[in-house]
Amino acid sequence: MVAEPHIQTTAKSFLTQQEKDAINHEVSLLPYKKAAVIEALKIVQQHRRWVSDDAVAAIAAYLDMSTAEVDSVATFYNLIFRKPVGRHIILLCDSISCYVMGYQKLYEAIQHELKIKFGETTKDKKFTLLPNACLGCCDHAPALMIDEDLYRDIEAEDVRNILETYT
Amino acid sequence: MIYERPLTQHIHINRQPLNLKEYEAKGGYAAVRKAVKEMTPQEVQKAVQDSNLKGRGGAGFNTGIKWSFVPMGSDAPHPKYLICNADEMEPGTFKDRLLLEGNPHQLLEGMILAAYAIQADISYVFLRWAYKKAAALIKQSIAEAYAAGYLGQNILNSGWSLDMHLHTGVGRYMCGEETALLNALEGKRATPRAKPPFPQVSGLFGKPSIVNNVETLCCIPHIINNGADWFKKLSFTEDAGTKLYGVSGKVKRPGVWELPMGTTMRELLEEHAGGMRNGLMMRGVLPGGASTDFLTPAHLDTRLDYQSVAIAGSRLGTGTMIVMDDATCPVGFVHNLQHFFAQESCGWCTPCREGLPWVEKILLSLEHGEGTQADIDMLQMHTQLLGPGNTFCALAPGAMEPLQSALKYFMEDFERHAHEKGCPYVHEAVASSEW
Ligand SMILES: Cc1cc2nc3c(=O)[nH]c(=O)nc-3n(C[C@H](O)[C@H](O)[C@H](O)COP(=O)(O)O)c2cc1C
Ligand code: SF4
Numbered sequence: 001m002v003a004e005p006h007i008q009t010t011a012k013s014f015l016t017q018q019e020k021d022a023i024n025h026e027v028s029l030l031p032y033k034k035a036a037v038i039e040a041l042k043i044v045q046q047h048r049r050w051v052s053d054d055a056v057a058a059i060a061a062y063l064d065m066s067t068a069e070v071d072s073v074a075t076f077y078n079l080i081f082r083k084p085v086g087r088h089i090i091l092l093c094d095s096i097s098c099y100v101m102g103y104q105k106l107y108e109a110i111q112h113e114l115k116i117k118f119g120e121t122t123k124d125k126k127f128t129l130l131p132n133a134c135l136g137c138c139d140h141a142p143a144l145m146i147d148e149d150l151y152r153d154i155e156a157e158d159v160r161n162i163l164e165t166y167t
Numbered sequence: 168m169i170y171e172r173p174l175t176q177h178i179h180i181n182r183q184p185l186n187l188k189e190y191e192a193k194g195g196y197a198a199v200r201k202a203v204k205e206m207t208p209q210e211v212q213k214a215v216q217d218s219n220l221k222g223r224g225g226a227g228f229n230t231g232i233k234w235s236f237v238p239m240g241s242d243a244p245h246p247k248y249l250i251c252n253a254d255e256m257e258p259g260t261f262k263d264r265l266l267l268e269g270n271p272h273q274l275l276e277g278m279i280l281a282a283y284a285i286q287a288d289i290s291y292v293f294l295r296w297a298y299k300k301a302a303a304l305i306k307q308s309i310a311e312a313y314a315a316g317y318l319g320q321n322i323l324n325s326g327w328s329l330d331m332h333l334h335t336g337v338g339r340y341m342c343g344e345e346t347a348l349l350n351a352l353e354g355k356r357a358t359p360r361a362k363p364p365f366p367q368v369s370g371l372f373g374k375p376s377i378v379n380n381v382e383t384l385c386c387i388p389h390i391i392n393n394g395a396d397w398f399k400k401l402s403f404t405e406d407a408g409t410k411l412y413g414v415s416g417k418v419k420r421p422g423v424w425e426l427p428m429g430t431t432m433r434e435l436l437e438e439h440a441g442g443m444r445n446g447l448m449m450r451g452v453l454p455g456g457a458s459t460d461f462l463t464p465a466h467l468d469t470r471l472d473y474q475s476v477a478i479a480g481s482r483l484g485t486g487t488m489i490v491m492d493d494a495t496c497p498v499g500f501v502h503n504l505q506h507f508f509a510q511e512s513c514g515w516c517t518p519c520r521e522g523l524p525w526v527e528k529i530l531l532s533l534e535h536g537e538g539t540q541a542d543i544d545m546l547q548m549h550t551q552l553l554g555p556g557n558t559f560c561a562l563a564p565g566a567m568e569p570l571q572s573a574l575k576y577f578m579e580d581f582e583r584h585a586h587e588k589g590c591p592y593v594h595e596a597v598a599s600s601e602w
Contacts, residue, residue: 029332031372035354038337076356076513078338079296091297095258096457096489097415099503104594133340133507134258135297138415138489139422148299 014058019043023062033063037073041080050081078130086121086128088166091145094131097138106142109159126166171401172409172425173389174382178269184304187311190272198391199279199317203325206391208239211284215387217395219407224252224343224380225455225484227406227473236367237285237375246288248376249281250352251384253294253301254336254343257456258507259489262411262423263381267294267301270385271308275331277384279317280391282329285377290331293348296338305333340511344560345378347513358515359560382411403429406472410483414440416490417447423487429475433467436490447492451576455484457504458565460572461491480572496592497577498584501570502530508566519563522553526570533581536589543581547574 015023026039040059045051051074060070074080090110094103107118110129114122121128135143140152151162177185177193185193202211216231238244251274255263266274274292282290292305309331312318320328339357341347346360349371370376386408390398399407406428412435413423419441426435432452436442443449451461454471460481462469469479476483491500509523526549532538550571553563574581583591 030354035352035372037354038351039354042337073354073356076339077336080337094503095507096453096500096503097259099500100416100489100491100495132297133338133511134256134260136255136261136264136295138259138261138487139413141415141421145297150297150299 014054015044015062016047019047020062023059027063034065037063037065037070038077041070041074041077045080050084084121084125086125088127088147090127090129091132091135092118092129093133093135093141093143095134095138097134098142101141103142105156106144106154106159109156110163113160113163127163170409170427173393173401174266174273174385174409174411175269175425177273178265180269184268184270185272187272187308187315190270194392195272195388196276196315196317198388199276199283200323202280202283202391203323203327208284208286211280211391214395215284215390218386218390218398219395219405220383220386220390220398221406221473222380223382223386223410223486224345225257225458225482227483230379230383233367233379234281234285234377236365237377238368239286243286244374246374247285248371248374249278249285249287249290250348250371250376250378251278251290251292251381252343252345252348252378253292253298253381254340254348255295255298255381256340256343257458257485257487258504259415259453260413260456260485260487261415262413262485262487264298264301265411265423266381266385267298268304271301271304272312273385273388274305274381275308275312275317277387278331279312279322279329280387281377281379281384283327285375286327287329287377290329291352292331292333293342293352294333294335295342296335302333302335309333339513340507341513341562344562347560348378349376356513358513361559401427402472403427404470404472405474410471410486412439412471413485413487414490415487417444417492417495418442418490419444429470429472431467432462432469432471432488435471435488436467440490443490443492447494449490450493450495451491451497451573453489453491453569454481455486455488457489457507458562458568459484460568461576463576481568494592496534496590496594497573497580498530498533499590499592499594501573502527502534504569505530505566508562512562513560516559516563518553519558519566522549523563523566525549526553526566533584534590536584536587538585540582540585543574543578543585546570546581550574 022043023040026036027033044055056070057067060067116129118131137143143152212234220230221227318331336342341357342351347357351357366376401409409425410428411425415421424439453459466479473483505527509527512519512523514520529542550567553567555564
């Protein structure tokens with residue numbers, strides 16, 4: 001007996017009913033299924049925190065697309081995570097106004113506190129640190145976001161206190 | 168002298184924005200009532216065209232004329248789309264955030280009017296993911312507008328219907344380019360499209376579409392209420408209206424202000440932003456976001472409108488300026504910009520995909536003391552190779568604007584990096600791309 005390839009089995013059973021309902025709703029607003037792929041990636045990421053190869057295959061099967069096509073979209077957008085991330089995501093703005101105002105000092109302070117560089121996750125899986133293009137609050141630079149929270153006008157000395165509020 | 172500031176009159180920092188009832192009490196949605204009851208779509212288009220409103224998203228094209236290319240009448244293709252570009256990702260730009268968070272109903276009213284003018288059926292707010300507060304407010308405001316009958320079927324018994332959706336992005340600067348935005352809304356990679364066909368004729372899902380900036384749309388209710396002549400008189404110069412001007416960098420009071428179009432750079436920097444912080448001097452300014460040419464202290468009396476800034480050798484762009492002080496290294500400054508552009512290039516065309524990382528590396532090698540005079544020549548060459556006409560969209564030429572003007576105004580700094588084998592400025596910590 002030949003086993004069904006791994007990808008196909010997971011594709012059928014991977015998405016939960018809740019995820020499928022949310023994707024169906026998006027599809028209903030659009031002229032064709034494929035157009036919902038970004039929304040589908042967002043939905044899966046919301047439930048699972050990141051988008052695995054199995055998730056890409058499942059979305060592809062669900063929307064009648066090839067996995068390569070889904071992955072080409074998934075890897076284009078920097079806030080679709082194709083690798084596991086920590087419980088909290090730190091987005092440090094490294095664009096021009098924050099550069100002038102010294103975001104580099106914040107980066108040093110975060111590295112010192114968490115022992116991670118851009119693109120890395122702490123050993124306890126608590127934080128992932130990512131560089132981020134302009135957060136749109138340049139009059140309060142330097143700025144960073146942790147999950148949904150925006151922090152503005154921060155000094156290197158504030159970093160520890162901010163990080164301590166996350167569990 | 169106190170000038171009118173229609174777009175921000177009801178915006179108070181630290182106070183919740185007006186809800187629908189409060190907005191109506193201040194005269195909100197009167198323009199929608201007036202337009203759908205008393206004006207034809209063509210009359211709305213004409214009023215906006217006559218007002219000489221130019222797009223506030225960067226390119227500065229006459230909004231009414233842009234709308235006039237949308238096919239109208241009974242044989243026009245449907246659905247037609249009206250899209251608000253709220254992607255605001257140009258580094259140094261933070262003006263649309265104020266309008267989105269400060270008065271969401273004003274934006275919705277502008278969108279409904281624009282949609283009426285082109286007889287759109289579906290509208291989207293394309294919002295960048297980082298604006299979480301704006302997302303919640305817009306969602307709430309759309310629901311209120313549906314409940315009040317300003318959205319949905321048969322709006323105010325006019326026979327015209329409009330749906331509105333909020334779409335939040337998942338990153339990438341390119342989503343702000345209007346044809347790339349359409350691809351993103353269709354669930355594709357945000358690469359730009361060839362023009363023609365123009366989006367007005369064949370846009371979202373191949374249907375007629377208009378993409379307008381947040382600030383552009385927020386001007387529309389005021390033009391409909393008060394007329395084209397009133398709008399023109401708000402300005403000091405030929406380019407009509409007010410403008411949201413922003414200042415960031417080491418000034419005393421960074422911020423964003425709505426001022427008459429054509430306010431001078433001197434007034435903005437010295438009066439509103441309070442001048443430079445103690446001990447610092449201004450060396451250069453990017454007047455309209457990261458992809459505009461540097462201006463210098465010699466240009467302080469330039470009026471900040473489309474034409475005057477162009478004559479001075481730059482672009483008004485988004486009208487939000489980034490100030491470079493004399494303690495900041497121009498090479499490091501430009502390197503930070505090129506790092507951004509190289510990372511955000513969509514990779515569609517070769518000069519941009521290959522050229523920008525090359526430019527970034529050369530700048531970094533200059534910062535690290537490994538650069539030579541030949542590298543500076545190479546940078547100079549790239550400003551041509553990646554300039555207008557050689558790439559598929561405006562990202563790469565935009566990236567070259569601050570580089571070419573830095574080479575013009577701050578050449579001695581580039582040369583010192585090469586000759587002294589290192590950066591002569593004090594860097595408090597590591598540069599951005601040492602990781
Ligand atoms: C790379 C790139 C990014 C852009 N980003 C934005 C943006 O975030 N917001 C915006 O309104 N326009 C942006 N634009 C300009 C748009 O392409 C378009 O001109 C604008 O949305 C039209 O609106 P307007 O006519 O109201 O100005 C961008 C252009 C380019 C080339
Ligand atoms: S210029 Fe750059 S961003 Fe624009 S299409 Fe070419 S590669 Fe993409």
